[in-house]
Amino acid sequence: xxxxxxxxxxxxxxxxxxxxxxxxxxxxxxxxxxxxxxxxxxxxxxxxxxx
Numbered sequence: 540x541x542x543x544x545x546x547x548x549x550x551x552x553x554x555x556x557x558x559x560x561x562x563x564x565x566x567x568x569x570x571x572x573x574x575x576x577x578x579x580x581x582x583x584x585x586x587x588x589x590x
Contacts, residue, residue: 547573 543552546559546566556567559574561581568574 543567545569545573547577 543556544550545552545556545568546561547568550569550573552567552569556569557571557574558565558567559577561577562585566577568577
């Protein structure tokens with residue numbers, strides 16, 4: 540069985556994982572802070588591709 544880890548920091552996830560929608564995909568993170576970091580990183584990447 541493979542371990543589930545946070546998409547932002549690789550922390551091992553448990554039953555309290557948060558699901559976040561990023562770029563049309565659902566990913567799991569360990570906390571609200573990691574969710575915010577992923578959303579910011581995605582927005583930044585999208586902005587640089589548009590320029």
